[in-house]
Amino acid sequence: MAIHTHLTLFAYVQGPAVTVESETRAEQDTGMPDAEGTARNAPCPGAIAATGNHALLNTPFTPDGFEPDLETLFEFGLRRTLDGIPVMISETSA
Numbered sequence: 001m002a003i004h005t006h007l008t009l010f011a012y013v014q015g016p017a018v019t020v021e022s023e024t025r026a027e028q029d030t031g032m033p034d035a036e037g038t039a040r041n042a043p044c045p046g047a048i049a050a051t052g053n054h055a056l057l058n059t060p061f062t063p064d065g066f067e068p069d070l071e072t073l074f075e076f077g078l079r080r081t082l083d084g085i086p087v088m089i090s091e092t093s094a
Helices: 002-030 034-041 043-050 070-093
Strands: none
């Protein structure tokens, strides 16, 4: 169980780190901040959703005004992951 917990935490931390590195590399390669690059690509997902062929894309996942912040999302997920470890230990110890 300990190795599974270790690998889960490692993978969780590695995911956002890879995202940050990818965004940093893209900014270095293009000279555009991530927000500007995202804005340039925004019409593409909109055009795909507008076809009506992809119902899932037309389902709103986020409330209006939601701005994804990697640090906030990371902390939220890490807390949930860490909160689950004591529950798992108590379940397997019983």
